[in-house]
Amino acid sequence: MTGAGKELKGMSTETFEDNEQNKPLFQDISADNESGITEIESLCVHCKENGVTRLLLTRIPFYKDVIISSFTCNHCGNSNSEIDAAGKVQEYGVNTTVAITTKQDLARQVVKTDTAGVRIPEIEFEIPPGTQKGMLTIVEGILERAAAGLGSDQPLRRINNPDIAEKIQATIDKLNEFKEGQSPFTLIIDDPSGNSFVQNFLAPSEDPAMTVQHYKRTLEQNKLLALVMCKQWVIALYMLFRLMMTVVEKLKN
Numbered sequence: 001m002t003g004a005g006k007e008l009k010g011m012s013t014e015t016f017e018d019n020e021q022n023k024p025l026f027q028d029i030s031a032d033n034e035s036g037i038t039e040i041e042s043l044c045v046h047c048k049e050n051g052v053t054r055l056l057l058t059r060i061p062f063y064k065d066v067i068i069s070s071f072t073c074n075h076c077g078n079s080n081s082e083i084d085a086a087g088k089v090q091e092y093g094v095n096t097t098v099a100i101t102t103k104q105d106l107a108r109q110v111v112k113t114d115t116a117g118v119r120i121p122e123i124e125f126e127i128p129p130g131t132q133k134g135m136l137t138i139v140e141g142i143l144e145r146a147a148a149g150l151g152s153d154q155p156l157r158r159i160n161n162p163d164i165a166e167k168i169q170a171t172i173d174k175l176n177e178f179k180e181g182q183s184p185f186t187l188i189i190d191d192p193s194g195n196s197f198v199q200n201f202l203a204p205s206e207d208p209a210m211t212v213q214h215y216k217r218t219l220e221q222n223k224l225l226a227l228v229m230c231k232q233w234v235i236a237l238y239m240l241f242r243l244m245m246t247v248v249e250k251l252k253n
Contacts, residue, residue: 047076068136082114082133089225090194092214097188098139098198099209103181106140109199115225116191118142123174123185129192130224139187139198143179147172192221 042053051073058068070081100106112118113134118127127146137145150172157165178185189196194214200207217225 042071044071044073044076044078046078047073049073049075051075051078080133082135092194093190093192093217093221094194094196095188095190095213095215096196096198097186097211097213099184100139100178100187101184101209104201105209106138106143106179106181108139108201109197110137110139110142110189111135111195111197112137112142112189113191113193113195115193116189116196118146119188119190120175120178120185121188123171125171125175129190140179142187143175147175147179150175192217192225 038055040053040055041050043049044051051071053069053071056068068081070079072079098105098108100108111134112132114132115129117129119125125146135141135145150168154165154169154172157168174183177183187198189198198210200210
C-alpha cells in the first residue's frame with residue numbers, strides 16, 4: 001500500500017467509544033458497512049503530497065477476517081489497493097483448483113494474497129507468487145488484470161520483439177476469451193500461507209467444481225513466507241502505531 005499514515009479523519013471521541021462498545025472489530029462484508037471505513041491522511045511516495053488511505057476491517061462469509069486498504073492521491077492520481085488476511089500464516093498451505101465452465105463461475109469471489117501463485121494450465125499461463133499485491137476480486141477480475149498487465153508493453157514489444165509480441169497477444173486473446181465465458185478453463189491458486197480463498201457457491205456443502213487441498217510447505221516456501229510476512233508486519237505495525245497515536249490524541253482533546 002502506497003502512503004504513510006499521518007492523521008485520522010472523521011472520528012470523534014464519542015464515535016470511537018461507541019464503535020468500541022457496540023460494534024465488532026470485523027463486520028460482515030456488504031455494501032452497507034461504509035461506516036466501518038477508517039481514513040488516514042497519508043504521504044504519496046510518487047509526488048510527496050498528501051493523499052488518503054482507507055482501511056476496512058471486514059469478514060468474508062465462509063472465509064475469515066481481512067483488512068482491505070486503498071490509497072488515493074488527488075494531486076497526481078496515484079492509487080492502489082490490497083487485501084491482507086487479519087490472521088496468521090496457516091499451519092498448511094492451500095491449493096485450490098476450480099473448473100470455470102459457466103459465466104456464473106466467473107463471478108466467484110476470490111481472495112488472493114501476495115504469496116499466492118495463479119495458473120491456468122490450458123494455456124500454460126502463470127502468475128508467480130510474490131509478483132502481485134493481495135487482492136479481493138472475482139475470477140473475471142483476475143483474468144482482466146492479467147490481460148491488462150500483459151498488454152501494457154505490447155506496443156514496444158511489437159517494435160523490438162515482434163515474435164514474442166505475437167505469442168503474448170495469443171495469450172491475451174485467450175484470457176479475454178475466458179473472461180467473456182466463451183471457453184471453459186481451469187483456475188489453480190496455490191498459496192503457501194494458506195490464506196487465499198475461492199468462493200464456494202454451495203457452502204457449507206462441497207462444490208463438485210472445486211478441489212481444495214492442504215499441504216505441508218517446503219523449506220523454500222517457508223523462506224519466501226518469512227521474507228514477505230516480515231515486510232507486511234513492518235508496514236502493518238507502522239500503520240497501527242500511527243493510528244493508535246492519532247486516536248490517543250483525539251481522546252486527550
